[in-house]
Amino acid sequence: MSSIQNGSDTTLASFIWKNADDLWGDFSHTEFGRIILPLTVLRRLECVLEPTKDAVLNSYDQFKDQGLNMDDILTNVSGNPFFNLSNYNLSNLGGTNTKANLEDYIAKFSDNVRIIFEQFDFSTTINKLSKQNLLFRICNNFAAIDLHPNVVSDRTMSNVYEHLIARFGAEVGTGSEDFMTPRDIVHLAATLLLDPDNELFEQKQGLIRTIYDQTCGTGGFLTDMMNYVEGYKDRYEVAPVLIPYGQEIQPETHAVALGSMLLKKLETDPSRDLSKNIKLGSTLSNDQFSGQHFHYQCSNPPFGMSWAKDANLVQQEHDEKGLLGRFGAGLPKISDGSMLFLQNLISKLELPNNGGGRGAIVLSGSPLFNGGAGSGESEIRRFILENDLLEAIIALPTNIFFRTGIGTYIWLISNRKSEQRKGKVQLIDATNMGASMRKNEGNKNKFIDQNAIDDITRIYADFEESPVSKIFDYTDFGYRKVKVLRPLRIDLQFDKEKLALFKESKDYGKLSDEDQKQLSAYIEQQFGQSKDYLWFENEFLKKIPVKKVNKGLKNALIAAFGVKNPEAEIIEINNIVQMDNDLTDYENIPLKQDIQAYMEKEVLPHAPDAVIDTSYIDSKDNQVGVVGYEINFNRYFYVFEQPRHPNDIMAEIKELSTEVAKLLGKI
Template identity: 80%
Template sequence: MASAPNNTESTLASFIWNNANDLWGDFPHTEFGKIILPFTVLRRLECVLEPTKDVVLNTYEQFKDQGMALDDILANVSGNPFYNKSTYNLSNLGGTKTKANLEDYIANFSENVRVIFEQFDFSTTINKLAKANLLLRICTNFAAIDLHPSVVPDRTMSNVYEHLIARFGAEVGTGSEDFMTPRDIVHLAATLLLEPDNELFEQKNGLIRTIYDQTCGTSGFLTDMMNYVDGFKDRYKVAPVLVPHGQELQPETHAVALGSMLLKKLESDPSRDLSQNIKLGSTLSNDFFSGQRFHYQCSNPPFGMSWAKDASAVQLEHKEKGLNGRFGAGLPKATDGSMLFLQNLISKLELPENGGGRGAIILSGSPLFNGSAGSGESEIRRFILENDYLESIVALPTDIFFRTGIGTYIWLISNRKPEHRKGKVQLIDATGMGSSLRKNEGNKRKFIDQDSIDAISRIYADFEESSVSKIFEYSDFGYRRVKVQQPLRMYFDFNEDNRHSFGNNKEFNKLSAVPHDNVKKYIESFADQVKSFEWFTTEFLPNFPSIKITKSFYQSLMNIFGVKSSDAEIVSFNGEVLFDNDLTDYENIPLNRDIQEYMAKEVLPHAPDAVIDSSYADAKDGQVGVVGYEINFNRYFYVFEQPRHPNEIMAEIKELSAEVAQLLGEV
């Protein structure tokens, strides 16, 4: 058996991917990943079972006809939560009945493995390879690769899976970020999430905690979290235990996650099948962990994913359960479900009396500020901040994901903040940290190296103000959107154009013949005159022909003959001041600032007649102005750069012009 190359994960992935060379010509490149991934998972499982293969076969022969529950017996003998009772493996399938023998091999796995290959639709792959006369060759290729965990550790294997997925995604033009997170980001998030509990782990050896990833992909996040606490074995006899749970939407990546979790073992319960905790389906509309809570959570939901397919279930839960459900704080626009995943995470935090919960979720920039005051997005931020769930947000460098260069952020969520963090939020600007990749991987040009992870972790732990760390009261992100109105001011102009417009007005033409003619003559009697609003109310209206002047007729007169002017009089009707809709404005006034003081300083000097519309109030607290929340990173970390002096720019232009002239002269 050939050992896997002992170097980087990408090299190992390339080593496996080279099997695709045998597929060229017989398969479109879009199918390479569908073939390579299941064979990679199969070979890794096979490598794990090899040491106890003969014992399992002997035990099966001994007990197969005795009517006993063989699953538990064979799993116990295997030393794993799965087994295979076939005499075949990838190296002995034979050249004449390869297809039948491979199908027999797969069929004789325990059920928890068979479901993996069902989700890969592996039977179809086998048939296609057999028809192309490539099945034996591919099986032989993979039989030569040693993927045992002692040779390829869990973290490396997880990276391999995701390198393959990334490469497959690049081949078919799909967004691989939908189901994978670069390992450097995972490691940073794991460190930020778990490092604050190092002292807890030290005090309570063998502490058992639950962890959940609502969009678990290939389970890389879960694996990294579990590996982190496994590191405590170097210091303690019994390391902490994280019991993983996850849910994934895509069958193929779910299948990889099942394979990964089958190989994970809990020191306190080594026979436990952890793949049973990894569910397939939409987290938003089909929550397999409804009502459950977890000590730790990690998640990288797809950026900008529409939740239209989940809308019926989500809207029903929002309506019927409110804050007793997952989405009671609000619903975002249907084009982006990120903030639904954020709410789901919060709903599953373990209760404080049971140790509390912490979560790390990776989001794009839009959840920081999308939606105005009163919108679903703003109300979700309001719920998080006013309930003191947000601990910190870390801004990551751009160009750090495989297929997008957008800015991304790690939100740290907690319902068990230490005393010095209560009511406060720490923002960390790590956009300038990290290193450049020697070779770009898609859009990924940068990575968070270990030195940067250590630095960011220290900044977070120190909880101090600096050029890259800002600490705020949660209310600093809030504001009231106040409606400001100005009185309508106008005079009246009875010029020919306005009179003609009035003659075509529907309110005027509703009148019967006699009042119609009387009104027309009355209007014509003021031809080409300009009058004040006081005249309009004291002389024009009192002497108007005998008709009932409705509000709509009154409005028509003002719309046609009225001319708005800041120098004119204020308009009122029946003692009620009318406001100019064109001058209506909205002011976002910080929550921590007095509204009247703000008006006096910021508004009234420019609009002395401006007044606040007191009817425009917040639905929750009833106070004037609708409450909104946003977190504007650029505002808090903006650094002014002195523009270059014009003389310097002019000198550079002259220098460049001289070079151009010289080049033209040479031509």
């Protein structure tokens, strides 16, 4: 737990490992998380309820038979959007009827807490602990530690949850990296997302805004964003208010997020149950916020996750709703759903006439360039760029996530760009801004410290060119994929081997036995000859002993006996130049460049007979060439390094050879 960074580090680490030691031997390592995680949530909720627990029980006894709405009364007395009516807690379960007493304790929570433990399948955990005679001991362990939010902050608690999942196995969900976003990434994204609105927050103090995380995991992104704006109290009398919304696919992590949100309070509405805004289900195929829009969004969808399970409903929405739905721009390859989450985020931006919305989403490198012109990925990028929705992309250091060392990027999406950013995209290279960690956590050996967060935010806000900041017109990322044709130039050569090849063709096989016999004899008469194509058209085909020479048979003859000859004459049939399919090529020509000028400079000097296929057009603008977009990050920040001089290399080799000779001499 060394990465939990506040005064509770040592206490929490010792506590977690104490429970792990007690479980060792009776439970497998991968079961520890399923036991410790729900009990951690339970103890945190219990700590919050302790000050008003007796008052809640008294109020229940006083009003229970009066036909009143008890939930409203009890949450008001509790001072929280949840309560418990059991006389038990983790410290008084007793050693003889521990299981029954704990079950009574859980059953008498308000509905919004009970659902948490149902999703944890906590009854199974209770039974397993009881069977191994460990239930009383583990409950006592938890009763002894104070996990109240005033003692253990939201961020520290979020780290506890995530590290429990990371350390004690991927049995919670299908890979904990799917929902674990390191706190430094969360803090950076929150800062980039909210910092541009500082002036707005100052002008409209107490402004209420919505925040949505489509893959909310344990709720770390949401709680950090809420905590971030609470820090505005230092500057203004009244801080902005963020109302959280989120969706999570894994029941266990959804349960943790519910627990976290039960403890979050809005100063303007302290009794509001924010956990009701955290929904369970697949965002892609079971959108729980259909038609809703949000002022801010934050998201770290799983990298490289297949969307096969969602495919039918996603395809249906794409086909039936088009751009009126979430996925109208395009569908990526089934193996990676990242760009579906990107489109979902865009679809939920608050409408411009309501102030617009901004979003920060963490993605791997593949959405930058995967898929060529006309592909689903390229069309999604095209939609984003041509609708001016991309503000900036920040390249993060490698080895900054727990389970992967791949390159990652924060995309900043907005439908309310400032005037200077309109039509522009800023790329920021922060790959060298990571600080080294004292101890690796899986693949994570780098983190973005506060100094780096401040630097990146300043670079973003300044919106100026520098070695680590590049600004582009959105069209700089676009190109047209133009189809380039070359004329067919062949001679006809006849020999035994080519005749055998021709006889294997399906068109030869369709001929009658008599036609086959006569045609073979006719071709054998040509053995040893090499003729040009005009001879083939004007003499060979006219004398061929076959009742009818259709197009298929003609093409089969050309395929078998034709031999490429760059010096041969261009072939025309009915005044139409015949093209060589084998020489067909494609050129990606930048959008800002004239196609003909590009051909004259880059293609015709090498292939003077090349022509553009004017029938190969874009389906949207009907112009020649299919439009594509890609953002080749490395190209824009590449710095040439002068190779070492060969003499320097040879001198070093000689020096090393001398050292090796000395060592061998000693042996």
